[in-house]
Each structure stands twice: as structure tokens, then as C-alpha cells.
Amino acid sequence: MSPAASPRWKRLExxxxxxxxxxxxxxxxxxxPYAEVSTTDIAREAGVARGLLNHYFGQKRDLYLKVxxxxxxxxxxxxxxxxxxTLRERVExxxxxxxxxxxxxxxxYVAVTGMGGIGSDPELERIISEADDVAAAKTLEFLxxxxxxxxxxxxxxxxxxxxxxxxASIREWIRGGTLSREDTQLLLSEALIVIVRxxxxxxxKQDGPARGDTRAPKTxxxx
Amino acid sequence: MSPAASPRWKRLExxxxxxxxxxxxxxxxxxxPYAEVSTTDIAREAGVARGLLNHYFGQKRDLYLKVxxxxxxxxxxxxxxxxxxTLRERVExxxxxxxxxxxxxxxxYVAVTGMGGIGSDPELERIISEADDVAAAKTLEFLxxxxxxxxxxxxxxxxxxxxxxxxASIREWIRGGTLSREDTQLLLSEALIVIVRxxxxxxxKQDGPARGDTRAPKTxxxx
DNA sequence: CTTACTGTTGACGCTGTGCCAACAAGCTAC
DNA sequence: GTAGCTTGTTGGCACAGCGTCAACAGTAAG
Numbered sequence: 001m002s003p004a005a006s007p008r009w010k011r012l013e014x015x016x017x018x019x020x021x022x023x024x025x026x027x028x029x030x031x032x033p034y035a036e037v038s039t040t041d042i043a044r045e046a047g048v049a050r051g052l053l054n055h056y057f058g059q060k061r062d063l064y065l066k067v068x069x070x071x072x073x074x075x076x077x078x079x080x081x082x083x084x085x086t087l088r089e090r091v092e093x094x095x096x097x098x099x100x101x102x103x104x105x106x107x108x109y110v111a112v113t114g115m116g117g118i119g120s121d122p123e124l125e126r127i128i129s130e131a132d133d134v135a136a137a138k139t140l141e142f143l144x145x146x147x148x149x150x151x152x153x154x155x156x157x158x159x160x161x162x163x164x165x166x167x168a169s170i171r172e173w174i175r176g177g178t179l180s181r182e183d184t185q186l187l188l189s190e191a192l193i194v195i196v197r198x199x200x201x202x203x204x205k206q207d208g209p210a211r212g213d214t215r216a217p218k219t220x221x222x223x
Numbered sequence: 224m225s226p227a228a229s230p231r232w233k234r235l236e237x238x239x240x241x242x243x244x245x246x247x248x249x250x251x252x253x254x255x256p257y258a259e260v261s262t263t264d265i266a267r268e269a270g271v272a273r274g275l276l277n278h279y280f281g282q283k284r285d286l287y288l289k290v291x292x293x294x295x296x297x298x299x300x301x302x303x304x305x306x307x308x309t310l311r312e313r314v315e316x317x318x319x320x321x322x323x324x325x326x327x328x329x330x331x332y333v334a335v336t337g338m339g340g341i342g343s344d345p346e347l348e349r350i351i352s353e354a355d356d357v358a359a360a361k362t363l364e365f366l367x368x369x370x371x372x373x374x375x376x377x378x379x380x381x382x383x384x385x386x387x388x389x390x391a392s393i394r395e396w397i398r399g400g401t402l403s404r405e406d407t408q409l410l411l412s413e414a415l416i417v418i419v420r421x422x423x424x425x426x427x428k429q430d431g432p433a434r435g436d437t438r439a440p441k442t443x444x445x446x
Numbered sequence: 447c448t449t450a451c452t453g454t455t456g457a458c459g460c461t462g463t464g465c466c467a468a469c470a471a472g473c474t475a476c
Numbered sequence: 477g478t479a480g481c482t483t484g485t486t487g488g489c490a491c492a493g494c495g496t497c498a499a500c501a502g503t504a505a506g
Contacts, residue, residue: 009502012453013453014453040494048454049456051456054496055453058495121256157395158402158410161395164391168383172381179377179380183426186422186425190425191388202409234471271485278484283462
């Protein structure tokens with residue numbers, strides 16, 4: 001018969017294989033916590049040898065970071081939302097848009113943003129923080145609050161903090177259903193308004209006095 | 224000389240030993256992420272055989288959960304804070320108190336509350352969620368907002384969401400120092416005020432209309 | 447068909463964890 | 477003091493998961 005009856009495995013372009021593995025990994029990491037997903041599981045799911053994961057992604061942790069990175073790349077805020085009207089209107093529109101995009105990602109978004117999965121990993125935090133930062137900057141820009149460059153760093157820090165409220169309330173909404181979508185939207189809108197309207201202005205006012213000894217404590221009592 | 228020259232190890236009461244191990248584990252888990260802390264490390268730190276950890280706490284995960292539980296048991300809010308004065312005064316006092324207690328715990332608190340450490344573990348989430356719930360209920364009670372029992376569930380859900388803002392801003396303060404303590408206090412106070420004053424009232428108003436089809440989406444597109 | 451390139455495999459070694467039988471610290475009875 | 481007993485503690489075994497790497501095989505070019 002034919003000499004090469006049937007190849008035991010198929011040879012793919014690196015990009016295609018990488019993509020396929022990434023897809024399987026994304027699905028599994030969405031279903032179970034990080035530690036519960038073994039590289040063997042991912043390899044089996046992709047119909048591939050375990051060693052290939054290391055070949056393409058290095059460590060298991062790196063693969064996970066790739067998954068998170070991709071998950072946090074959300075469609076841009078700038079398009080599809082008009083930035084006209086009062087502050088309240090703009091705020092409500094942007095919150096609404098954000099909830100829409102999150103709704104499409106569903107539980108996977110919650111699983112990734114929530115307890116991350118890998119633990120308090122510096123690299124992972126950097127990625128998430130970076131994504132939060134981008135979201136914060138975009139929100140500020142969208143709301144037309146990018147003028148006072150002097151306070152920009154603190155403004156963004158506060159917007160990242162606001163991101164914590166966003167994630168937590170979304171978790172209440174998606175997971176337990178303890179908040180309806182309207183509740184979530186109301187909460188997020190009001191909070192965002194008060195931040196950009198009241199907090200930012202008070203920030204500018206208090207900017208004069210010394211801020212030297214208001215730093216964070218070191219690390220708490222040693223024992 | 225004395226027949227029993229020097230015992231190679233000391234025999235402790237189970238509670239004492241448990242306490243000692245828990246203390247060492249708490250310190251280590253505060254310094255490094257969960258996966259980076261081996262049970263061997265903890266055992267060495269406590270000057271104890273590794274097997275003893277399993278004897279007292281079962282799995283490594285269980286030990287970690289114990290650590291988290293203890294970390295989240297903070298001194299009661301009720302004492303040491305008087306609940307008189309205007310809403311703003313009460314809010315500012317409670318926020319201040321909370322920041323004080325967190326400051327003593329420092330980085331360990333952040334490490335534990337932040338990305339948990341273990342990954343999206345159901346048990347861990349239950350613990351954290353429970354602690355958040357207690358904090359939320361206490362805050363509501365302290366602010367004298369425990370009257371409308373009809374909305375109590377939603378109020379608490381919103382207070383848990385507020386907890387997300389609290390943690391995120393505290394992280395900005397403790398970790399990067401991107402927010403000063405004053406900034407954090409300002410942000411948290413204003414947000415809390417607007418929630419209990421404005422959001423809750425709007426919640427009561429919208430309570431009439433049907434809220435049936437405002438549930439969370441299922442789980443997003445399958446692939 | 448032959449050859450070379452490289453995507454892919456499978457096995458090896460290492461680390462970390464859970465388990466458990468043996469050991470010994472220290473109290474009690476004599 | 478010493479023999480005996482209780483039980484806190486140890487150390488080694490077995491196993492699972494991960495990273496590495498040399499060898500293998502599909503596949504396109506000559």
C-alpha cells in the first residue's frame with residue numbers, strides 16, 4: 001500500500017499552533033483555578049505533547065500571563081461612544097458601554113480579573129495594573145479630564161482604584177446576581193461622578209500643603 | 224552529668240505549636256506569593272519537620288486558608304469609634320479607623336486581600352466574601368443604615384462592592400505610594416457618602432418597577 | 447528519491463507535596 | 477531514680493507536576 005499511510009501528527013505553522021494552544025489554555029483557565037489546571041491537561045486538550053507548551057510559551061506561568069493579556073485586550077472605548085452632553089450623561093454612557101463589553105466575556109472575565117489565579121505575582125499584577133491603567137486613562141480622556149497634568153498621576157491612581165469598585169460590583173452582578181444590572185450601573189455612575197467632580201477638585205485644593213510624611217507605613221510590625 | 228543532656232526538640236502544646244506555625248506561615252505568605260512559599264520553607268522557619276504542618280493543618284492550602292481567615296479577623300469596628308455627629312463625620316471616622324487597622328497589617332493585608340494568592344479557589348473566595356460581608360454589615364450598622372430590611376441584601380452587596388474600592392485604593396497607597404493616606408481617605412469618604420446617601424435613596428425609588436429580566440448573562444459565548 | 451529543515455515527541459531529572467510508621471520528649475506511677 | 481505510657485514529632489517513602497533536551501518525523505525543496 002501507500003508507504004506513508006497516515007501521519008501520526010500534523011505539522012502546523014508556529015503561529016497557528018501557538019494560537020490553538022492559547023485557545024485551549026484560555027478555556028481551561030476559565031473553568032478551573034490556575035493550580036488545578038496542569039500542563040498535561042492543556043496538552044491533552046490541544047492534542048499535543050506537553051513539552052510543546054514549554055517550547056512555545058516557556059513556563060506554565062508565562063502561558064497563563066499570555067492568556068490574561070489577551071483577555072484584558074478589550075475593544076477600544078473611543079469608538080461607538082459619543083462624548084457629548086453633560087458630565088452625568090457621559091459618565092452613564094461610558095459605564096453602560098463597559099458593562100456591555102464585560103457581559104460578553106462573562107465568567108471568564110471575572111475569573112481572570114478577580115483572584116487572578118496565579119497568586120500575588122508581580123508580573124501578573126503588572127499586567128492587570130497596566131490594563132487598569134489603560135482603562136483609567138481612557139476613561140479620563142473620554143470624560144475630558146486630561147487637562148491638569150500636575151495631578152495626572154494621582155488621578156490615574158484614583159481611576160485604578162475605581163477599577164476595583166468596578167470589578168467588585170461586576171462580580172456581584174455576574175456571579176451571585178446580588179445586584180441587578182441597573183443597580184450596578186447606578187452604583188458605578190454615581191461613584192464615578194463624585195470622583196471626577198468632587199474628589200478631583202478637592203485634590204487640587206489640598207495640593208499646596210506639604211505631603212511628605214503621609215507616606216505608606218513600611219511593612220507593619222515585624223513579628 | 225545530667226543523663227538527658229539536651230533534648231533535640233521541644234515538645235509543645237498542640238495549640239501553642241499550631242499558633243507558632245501559623246505565625247511563621249503568615250509572615251512568609253505576606254512576603255512571597257503562595258506558590259513561591261514551600262511547606263519546607265515554613266517548616267524551616269518554624270524550626271519544625273515538614274510533616275508536622277500536614278499533621279496540624281492538613282493540606283498546604285488549608286494552612287493558607289487559616290492564615291487568610293485570621294488576617295481578615297480584624298478588631299471590631301464598634302468599639303473605639305463613636306457614632307455621633309453628621310453622616311459625613313461618621314463616615315470619615317470609620318474610614319480613618321479602617322485605614323489605621325490596615326496600616327498595622329501592612330503588606331500582608333494587601334497580599335492576602337489582593338490576588339488572594341491561591342488562585343480562584345471557591346473556598347478562599349467564600350472566606351474573603353464572608354469577611355467582606357461582615358465588614359459591610361458592620362459599616363452599615365455603624366452608619367445607622369440598617370432600617371430598610373427590604374433592601375438590606377442589595378445594600379450589603381453594594382457595600383461589598385465598595386470593599387473593592389477600599390482594597391484597590393489601599394493597594395495604591397501601601398504598594399506604590401501613588402496615593403497618599405489623605406488622598407485615600409478623601410476618595411473613600413466621598414465615595415461612601417455618595418453611596419449611602421444618594422445611591423441607596425435611588426435604590427428605594429426604583430424599587431417599584433419589575434426587575435425580572437435584568438439578571439446577569441449566563442456565561443458568555445461558549446467558545 | 448534524497449536531503450535538509452524544523453515542528454514535535456517522549457523520556458529523564460528535579461522539586462514540592464501528602465502520608466505514615468517509627469521515634470522520643472516528658473509526665474505519671476511505683 | 478526508673479520503668480512505662482501517652483502523644484507530639486520526626487524522617488523517609490511514593491507520587492504528581494514541571495522544565496529540559498536529544499532524538500524523531502512531517503514536509504517542502506533539490
